[in-house]
Amino acid sequence: MTPTPADHRASVDEHHARVAALLAGLRSTATETVALEAALGRRLSEPVHSAVALPPFRNAQMDGIAARAADLAGGRAVPVVGTVAAAPGAVAPLAPGTAVRIMTGAPVPEGADAVVPIERVVMTATEAGESAAVADAVPSGAFIREAGGDLPAGGEVLAAGTVLASRHIAALAAAGRSGVEVARRIRLAVISTGAELAAPGATLAPGQIFDANGPALAAAARAAGCEVVLQERSSDEPEDFAGVLARAAAEADVIVTAGGISQGAFEVVREVLEPHGAWVGSLALQPGGPQATARFAGVPVLCFPGNPVSAQLSFELFLAPVLRELAGLPARTVESRRLTVDLDSVADRVQLVRARADHAGGVTPVAGPGSHLVVAMAHADRVIVVPAETTHLPAGSEVTAWVL
Amino acid sequence: MTPTPADHRASVDEHHARVAALLAGLRSTATETVALEAALGRRLSEPVHSAVALPPFRNAQMDGIAARAADLAGGRAVPVVGTVAAAPGAVAPLAPGTAVRIMTGAPVPEGADAVVPIERVVMTATEAGESAAVADAVPSGAFIREAGGDLPAGGEVLAAGTVLASRHIAALAAAGRSGVEVARRIRLAVISTGAELAAPGATLAPGQIFDANGPALAAAARAAGCEVVLQERSSDEPEDFAGVLARAAAEADVIVTAGGISQGAFEVVREVLEPHGAWVGSLALQPGGPQATARFAGVPVLCFPGNPVSAQLSFELFLAPVLRELAGLPARTVESRRLTVDLDSVADRVQLVRARADHAGGVTPVAGPGSHLVVAMAHADRVIVVPAETTHLPAGSEVTAWVL
Incomplete structure (x- = not known):
């Protein structure tokens, strides 16, 4: 028949x-609020602005010393009067003609305008403690991250519609958000x-x-x-x-x-x-x-x-x-592949043929066309789309295939 | 400096x-058992075999009549003695010289060896009820799905290691599984x-x-x-x-x-x-x-x-x-793209440069290299990988880029 x-x-x-x-x-x-832990892959329903500047304060880019660049000119030694860690707490202004040890991320004391990485500092023990000298010229602003250098306070962290990947969640956390409004x-x-x-x-x-x-x-x-x-x-x-x-x-x-x-x-x-x-x-x-x-x-x-x-x-x-x-998920991947065998198709029907791809750019129909063949379909990894007007495709034809 | x-x-x-x-x-x-509802994207830790044949019984591929093909030869009319639905319950064997109406998926009665789609059947009202005749020759086996035609009982539905997509979950359900053992x-x-x-x-x-x-x-x-x-x-x-x-x-x-x-x-x-x-x-x-x-x-x-x-x-x-x-997730996508601007890189360091792709095959670094620039990184969609030995790449250079 x-x-x-x-x-x-x-x-x-x-x-x-x-x-x-x-x-x-x-x-x-409709939107809902989700905790940052549950936000991966969700789509922001509103732009997110930062409550704080990023970084929130001027801080050291390297472990080293913080000083006034001018005080270090000509290799002059300055007394090291303390240590500033990356830790909570107010930091005292730097007295002229002195330096402090400073850790990466620590607030740069008011008055200091440069950080010098520790590898470039000559530290000398003195009766009063220790002193620091730097052979090279130190430009003002060296190795300092300015407050707001990444984003000013109130700046837009992410636009509405952003589908959240881990790097977006990093930015949201840095801006102080513990939850976000998503679609x-x-x-x-x-x-x-x-x-x-x-x-x-x-x-x-x-x-x-x-x-x-x-x-x-x-x-x-x-x-x-x-x-x-x-x-x-x-x-x-x-x-x-x-x-x-x-x-x-x-x-x-x-x-x-x-x-x-x-x-x-x-x-x-x-x-x-x-x-x-x-x-x-x-x-x-x-x-x-x-x-x-x-x-x-x-x-x-x-x-x-x-x-x-x-x-x-x-x-x-x-x-x-x-x-x-x-x-906000990516569209289906569609490929052009070469049929490895002849394929007949019913006239006047778009035919969706379950198939498997090979590593040579080929694609081969699997099992029969019966729409009850649920195990055979599970073993397919492509669907060949045969246009309605096509009744025969010889082996070697280029065909359109969805990636399953 | x-x-x-x-x-x-x-x-x-x-x-x-x-x-x-x-x-x-x-x-x-280590493995765990998850319900089928929670199995999407998980990796099977064991091969799954079907407890039943698929299909479990011989059934009709179309809505129509079931009969003995030989009884319909020459356009002979046979009495229609009942209806078989796709529903639970035993089905009586078909008496010789008779037919039954049958629905898609319904068990084909013992004795019947063909199903004829209803569009091809001439139904005639008779004193006793109705009779069916088919003009074309009907081959034995027509429009019948044999039990086990997709998979015999005990056959392997899916191999261990399969990462479960919806089509795999369809096959597991068809084979009677309500849960599976996954890594x-x-x-x-x-x-x-x-x-x-x-x-x-x-x-x-x-x-x-x-x-x-x-x-x-x-x-x-x-x-x-x-x-x-x-x-x-x-x-x-x-x-x-x-x-x-x-x-x-x-x-x-x-x-x-x-x-x-x-x-x-x-x-x-x-x-x-x-x-x-x-x-x-x-x-x-x-x-x-x-x-x-x-x-x-x-x-x-x-x-x-x-x-x-x-x-x-x-x-x-x-x-x-x-x-x-x-x-069992796919590997990161890596592309070759053309730098839109000059790029300098520190000697003797592999450099990972946050960047954005354009629609013309180009890629452009975003913001500066500072590793505190968490918002700038959120706006990147590629990472350019600069080899350690490279110190300068002119605009137009082909570079390797990860897709974020």
């Missing part, structure tokens, strides 16, 4: 536009549907399969920067699904469902959401043909097919890019 | 080797030293600065896949530092310290660790010259300088690659 002919299939581009419209309001303005993560709910689904870890009854979609879509959402606020299975009973959906809508910014949207007799997602104005249709896409979008209690709902490969690839294609952008 | 001349400086390569030897035992064999994260302790350090969020007394190193190194460790089990500040009192160190050693696989290892008068890390056989020295590296390594109560200790830029770059250079490899 030949494949089912296409009838009224929407293009992938049309569906991207439909999803974009549905999710247009998803960029939340709240997108709260996502996952509902997998199907009377046949059992919880992983249970014992399978005849006719049951373990639910792969719930754990897979929840993990994909976390990888895309979301907080998963609900992950439940629903039977094919409309009351059951409507109940889960209501709980999801009360908690989530966006809801993802798997299953229940094709042409069969027990299509619970379709049955419950069509009266709410859902768009339900078929795309020129394989796997991932059946798709739906809806809004339930104001919350956008993306409905993916129930075959686990279809559900995962639908998430990657339509939702992950939006979520990653909102979370 | 000219820079301090080099004296007995160890090379960066020597120190890499010293750190590698120190950390050779760090690959922990325990490396437990890392961070101790920042210096009497001058105040907790971010506190009010600064004269001579105090906020501790940037603690939060920065903890965040860098988390970004490199570690669990941070301790993050404390220590004064310059040996008893204080030894106390924190003992607490750290009781909890951590590896300890990182900042400060207290140079030539000043209050070098607490050096003072406490030299009696334990610490290596303390200077590297041909800027920033990051002072470095030390030790073992305390059997736990490896990496000691970085206290200037926050030096501490962060030391972590990136010497520790992050080891930790990322242990966590």
Whole structure:
């Protein structure tokens, strides 16, 4: 038998536009305060200004002596009258014609205008203690870090929108921040549907399969920067699904469902959401043909097919890019690779082919196209995207591949 | 004044080797069980085999009818005697010369050897109910997914060492796993030293600065896949530092310290660790010259300088690659870029220059080289690595740059 002919299939581009419209309001303005320890990878929701100058005070760049540069001119020895450590406490002004030992980071005493690294100082014991002399000329300002040299007090440490890496957290800490205001993560709910689904870890009854979609879509959402606020299975009973959906809508910014949207007799997602104005249709896409979008209690709902490969690839294609952008994560890596074997593709369908890359720039499809082949997909590391109009690609063709 | 001349400086390569030897035992064999919800990004510590075949039973690939292919030959109509849903429960064998409606994923009844998609079936109402006929020839096995077609029962779902992405979690769930055994994260302790350090969020007394190193190194460790089990500040009192160190050693696989290892008068890390056989020295590296390594109560200790830029770059250079490899994270991205300006570099020192990339393949140093410029470093997105022997690079030179 030949494949089912296409009838009224929407293009992938049309569906991207439909999803974009549905999710247009998803960029939340909600923020939350997190401690610096929990801020890694979060996106600042406001510019951060420093309460203090950085450095907060004039300090020594090296271990050495602090003195007036002029007092050291011509190699003249000056008495060393004390030591200034990098430690709390006020530091006495430096009397003219004297020097102090000083440690890196310690406040430079008022009156001193130069620090000389200890390796360049000739220290001599005297009756009164010790004296210091420097052979080379010492310029005023040498080895001194001025207060505010990195940032003046009130200066902007980081702009709003910065996605925080460790170097940003260093700057925030240096500026005295123990917590920051960040964009709240997108709260996502996952509902997998199907009377046949059992919880992983249970014992399978005849006719049951373990639910792969719930754990897979929840993990994909976390990888895309979301907080998963609900992950439940629903039977094919409309009351059951409507109940889960209501709980999801009360908690989530966006809801993802798997299953229940094709042409069969027990299509619970379709049955419950069509009266709410859902768009339900078929795309020129394989796997991932059946798709739906809806809004339930104001919350956008993306409905993916129930075959686990279809559900995962639908998430990657339509939702992950939006979520990653909102979370400030880098876009998916897309490569050009050379097919190692011939590849046939169904006409008038964008085909998403699970594949593995090699070290020679090649890419090879793995296993078959069946959208139930969840283990085979786990062993893939690329997805080849075959355009709708392409029906055959000879070995050696350059193809576009997503890096998984 | 000219820079301090080099004296007995160890090379960066020597120190890499010293750190590698120190950390050779760090690959922990310790494992822990985590729920599937918490398994994203973790590394499997054992191969996972499936308790069930995948699929667990022979099932329909499409919504349609299930029948004996031979019974449909020549377009013959057969009575439709029932419906099989994708739902738990035993399914009765198919009587010869009959068909059943069947849903995607539903068990194919014993006796049936083909599924025909509903779009290709001509259904006719009869007195007894309805009958089904198919115009095209139906091959035996059509649209049936055989039990074990993805993986036989007992087959390996994933190999030990797999770093779990969402597609792996899908396969684990499909195989019935609700939790997995993964390598325990490396437990890392961070101790920042210096009497001058105040907790971010506190009010600064004269001579105090906020501790940037603690939060920065903890965040860098988390970004490199570690669990941070301790993050404390220590004064310059040996008893204080030894106390924190003992607490750290009781909890951590590896300890990182900042400060207290140079030539000043209050070098607490050096003072406490030299009696334990610490290596303390200077590297041909800027920033990051002072470095030390030790073992305390059997736990490896990496000691970085206290200037926050030096501490962060030391972590990136010497520790992050080891930790990322242990966590199964990808290696740092290194690029070749074109300098947009002239760059001078101190002789006989590997120089790590904070810089920003542009969209034309260029890279431009940011701010000055001062290792206290923590805000300037936050605004960098690259680090240019200048080899020790290089003292001048004209604008246009190709340089090696890490992506931060």
